[in-house]
Amino acid sequence: MSVFNKILMSLKRNFSYGRSGMKVTVVGAAGKIGQPLCLMLKQSPLIDELCIHDIKPISGLGLELNHIDTKCKVSTHSGKDNLPLALQNSQVVVIVAAAPGTDVISYEEMWEPNSKVVREIVSEVAKNCPRAFIALATNPINSLVPMVSEILKKCGAYNPNGLFGITNLDTVRANTFVAQVQGLEPECVMVPVVGGHSPETIIPVLSQAKPCAEFTNAEIENITSSIRNARENIIKLKPPESGPLAKAFASARFIISLVKAVQGYPDVVESAFVSSKVHPFLRYLSTPLLLGPNGIAKNLGLPKFTEFEQCIFDNAVPVLAVDIKKGEKAVGIYDLPKPCDPCAPPRETPCPHDWCEMKR
Numbered sequence: 001m002s003v004f005n006k007i008l009m010s011l012k013r014n015f016s017y018g019r020s021g022m023k024v025t026v027v028g029a030a031g032k033i034g035q036p037l038c039l040m041l042k043q044s045p046l047i048d049e050l051c052i053h054d055i056k057p058i059s060g061l062g063l064e065l066n067h068i069d070t071k072c073k074v075s076t077h078s079g080k081d082n083l084p085l086a087l088q089n090s091q092v093v094v095i096v097a098a099a100p101g102t103d104v105i106s107y108e109e110m111w112e113p114n115s116k117v118v119r120e121i122v123s124e125v126a127k128n129c130p131r132a133f134i135a136l137a138t139n140p141i142n143s144l145v146p147m148v149s150e151i152l153k154k155c156g157a158y159n160p161n162g163l164f165g166i167t168n169l170d171t172v173r174a175n176t177f178v179a180q181v182q183g184l185e186p187e188c189v190m191v192p193v194v195g196g197h198s199p200e201t202i203i204p205v206l207s208q209a210k211p212c213a214e215f216t217n218a219e220i221e222n223i224t225s226s227i228r229n230a231r232e233n234i235i236k237l238k239p240p241e242s243g244p245l246a247k248a249f250a251s252a253r254f255i256i257s258l259v260k261a262v263q264g265y266p267d268v269v270e271s272a273f274v275s276s277k278v279h280p281f282l283r284y285l286s287t288p289l290l291l292g293p294n295g296i297a298k299n300l301g302l303p304k305f306t307e308f309e310q311c312i313f314d315n316a317v318p319v320l321a322v323d324i325k326k327g328e329k330a331v332g333i334y335d336l337p338k339p340c341d342p343c344a345p346p347r348e349t350p351c352p353h354d355w356c357e358m359k360r
């Protein structure tokens, strides 16, 4: 890129900082994560309109939020029929809607009911705001993001750089647990977490934590399992009706980063589960991303792994492949070719070990 173009781009960015008219719509806003998430988004000076939607009545929540003395205006729409109105002119759509009671069951069990809910919502997004960035928090992320991509493709509204499965809760947890072990301030710690968002597919890359840190093998195993089992541990301890606060915090951080990037702020990096070419067998993967005005500006790829990290990553690959396929197949498009056939001639890129024994 020429120096002239670089200057032009930087001027464009500076002019677009704080651009007005940023409408963020949260679908499923009356839920347990939706409410604290909206409270946090209402405090962002970068959002002009926070539109909240739920199938449940939501005007009281909107009124309550509008009593907060920040510039962001909250608009409310409830009921399925009013979703198109809520979505119109949205630049970012956040989906936290889920079928009743699915927050305490396994990802496997919630796939069926939640895929129905998300499918309906995404079809409306494709019709009413096809250019909006979509941030999906509803689980199971590993299968729902591929499903949403296929729905959007069918509707001619797919932008691979504009669809994100929110996984940075795992990064938030990793930063916290590493800070506890190392005696550091959590705000100063940055741990890359890659893979997917389920106990078997979350890969915290502790060897690349910043600031650089030494861990014993026992610490590595404890931190990794605390991150992977965080959801289960919370379900055991918290009454089901209480709010998932750290989860809402992580989602809010992701949305605010996305809004910043869309408004032209430089150097915005967050991890998310996205369409990806980083790994030869996985069409979706969570990795750190450089975000920009058009969504993903650059996929920062996989960090360097230790032997342990490589091993847990390799074990996650077949699980992720099955999760991804489940989402893609749900829209009835195709069956992916088997990525590794033991009888086929050797491939240029070696299959990860364990691949061929994968459970299907």
Ligand SMILES: NC(=O)C1=CN([C@@H]2O[C@H](COP(=O)(O)OP(=O)(O)OC[C@H]3O[C@@H](n4cnc5c(N)ncnc54)[C@H](O)[C@@H]3O)[C@@H](O)[C@H]2O)C=CC1
Binding pocket: 027, 028, 029, 030, 031, 032, 033, 034, 053, 054, 055, 056, 096, 097, 098, 099, 100, 101, 102, 103, 114, 117, 120, 121, 136, 137, 138, 139, 140, 141, 166, 167, 168, 169, 197, 244, 247, 248, 250, 251
């Ligand atoms: N990716 C992540 O980091 C996180 C993901 N989650 C996921 O977010 C989802 C929501 O969790 P909770 O708020 O605890 O559940 P919840 O059951 O408390 O809330 C879900 C809300 O969605 C609404 N809803 C259902 N169908 C709808 C539709 N068609 N249109 C609009 N609204 C609809 C419900 O009325 C309800 O208010 C779950 O799938 C959970 O696993 C939660 C926290 C973090």
Ligand SMILES: O=C([O-])CC(=O)C(=O)O
Binding pocket: 103, 139, 169, 230, 231, 244, 247
């Ligand atoms: O499923 C949920 O409620 C939230 C979640 O993703 C997690 O805790 O990792």
